Amino acid sequence: MSTLRFHAIKESLAYKPVTVEEKERRSDLFGKHVFNENTMRQYLTKDAFTGVMNAVRYGKKIDRSIADQVASSMRDWALSKGVTHYTHWFQPLTGATAEKHDAFFETVGSGMAVEKFGGNQLVQQEPDASSFPSGGIRNTFEARGYTAWDPTSPAFIYGTTLCIPTIFVAYTGEALDYKTPLLRALHAVDDAATAVCKYFDKNVKKVSSSLGWEQEYFLIDKMLAASRPDISLTGRTLLGHSPAKGQQLDDHYFGAIPSRALNFMRELETECMLLGIPVKTRHNEVAPNQFELAPIYEEANLAVDHNSLLMDIMGRVAARHNFKVLLHEKPFKGINGSGKHNNWSLSTDTGVNLLGPGKTPMSNLQFLTFFINTIKAVHEHEALLRAAIASASNDHRLGANEAPPAIISVFIGEQLTKVLEELEGVTKGKLSPQEKTELKLNVVGKIPDVLLDNTDRNRTSPFAFTGNKFEFRAVGSTANCGNPMTILNTIVAKQLKDFKIEVDKLIDKKDLKKDEAIFNVLREYIKSTKSILFEGNGYGKAWEVEAKKRGLSNNKTTPEALKAKISKQTISLFEEMNVMSSVETEARYEIEVEAYIMHIQIESRVLVDIARNHIVPTAVKYQNILIENVRGVKEIFDKKFNSISKEQIKLIEEISSHIEGINVNVTKMVNERKKANALEDIEKKAMAYCNHVKPIFDDIRYHCDTLELLVDDEIWPLTKYRELLFTR
């Protein structure tokens, strides 16, 4: 074992786990560091409280005097908890969260100072926008950007800083972050869904979108991770031979959580409790050292903020337990990757989950309306939904024979498939009284209020109905959920809007009763969306062939997939739903294409560095030892030499050919990179990286990984898979 590896492993084994004790009940800790409804009741005047709640519930504007009151109460609350600074906390398109801390402290002359925080500072700030991605918006407009308070996500304390969730927009109003379009999409789906709900219940005033994410991740010892340049710089291993034992025994999944990992989880969960992130579930995942964490679902905007915050604090808590968290979608070849299932639903302010079957035929018709409209939305925009989850790192899962495929389809289960079949047979136009009764009693009325699917098939589906919600499974573990949630809510909003227009038309023009009109429109939707429904094995080759016949897209790589983000259909969709202007849509596309290029470029550089500077010299060194040895053997045995050294010479030959293989491919990759970099057009550049640079990764890796099995373990420079994954 090389000295570097030896020391990394030694340190890792010597590490004494920090035992985390929990003295307080979690329910007592929950939300303690959040300026939530409960805290606001204590700290705000009645007017201020009502002002904020109206903003949260009904999107009403908060006037300036109220903002001043809220700010000074927030400050008092924060000071009482030892806070010294405040920051506008936002989610720029880098994928990370951003903050710039300012002290409350201010001088007021004559050597005096106070802690100050007013409405102005709460409502708006002007961080330097020039270093955040803007996709050309900065060039065409102004360089400056500002952050603005989002009262729908409560302020929280992290460390000694008061964090105020904000949107981040250009001076001319264009969104530069994930939150702004999400809020607009949530508004759009609220409007459209509330209008549809009124067919069933006039009392509904608001529909909210809910999100429950499930975060998968790997925990790797910090020293071991630091010994690998690829993990340090790219978050994944670019090289490494599979260990003799991987996940084939399935002995990790749902097994006892290793105590060191458990201690990390407990501390993380305590932090989450204080921050009001309602984490609930933890378990081992399929791969060794892979885990999952899931909260109770929340309103989508809050859930997105909470997931971003969580990803951030995971890293910090991990460091205290000598771990590095890998959120990457595919940190290890040959071992399961990580995703982030997004469980999604819509619910009314009257407390009804619109994707949960009800107890009466009417509430079931409402359920079917939302259920079928969601299917229709996915059917119309499958390529866009695929684009919503596209990233260089997620390409390792989608389209790489793992987890959900790159083809978007919807799984609904046996029971609902039957219901749709029956509804498809509904008479066109007016329904006879018998048919109505029949529908109410035997079709709509027969939907059980708990839908269970006893097959396991839905696990391979990227978008599955799971009883009372849809589960979007193709989202990557590193993703900001804001992106897929914006797109999903927008396409559903558009679909519900169109549905309402069609139903109203049938009521007005054809003189149909409300439920007749709904049945009529739903019937047509069922007929026209069959191609998106798939109950079979999503991982199989046969599905790829079948999906192609059905005309579904199968964009395996990010540059291909992203194109759907700027199709005519998408641009007008976002414009019509007031989610993004064409400038914003195009800017975002540009940012994502550029991020893809950067990503592959960085990985390629790191790979070349490791292959040339770590692997080749090591292989040469070992080869020289072998050559020296063969010379000696020859000297001693002379005539017998040929019969006893065949394998030895073959080994030298093999090593030579792999060294050559690395060198040839490294040169090839550097040349391809140069060619790609010379391209002006970013789409072409991304394609060049995807089709000409990226494939060489595998060639270089093949030679390096084979050498790992041939070269003396004593001098192998990279910490091996078995050491990364099984040192405990």
Ligand code: ADP
């Ligand atoms: P599983 O799918 O593993 O059987 P659950 O059905 O309880 O487990 O839910 C998985 C995730 O879905 C949880 O994070 C949960 O919070 C979330 N979830 C449950 N109901 C909803 C809903 N109506 N909207 C959004 N997410 C939900």
Ligand code: MG
């Ligand atoms: Mg799940």
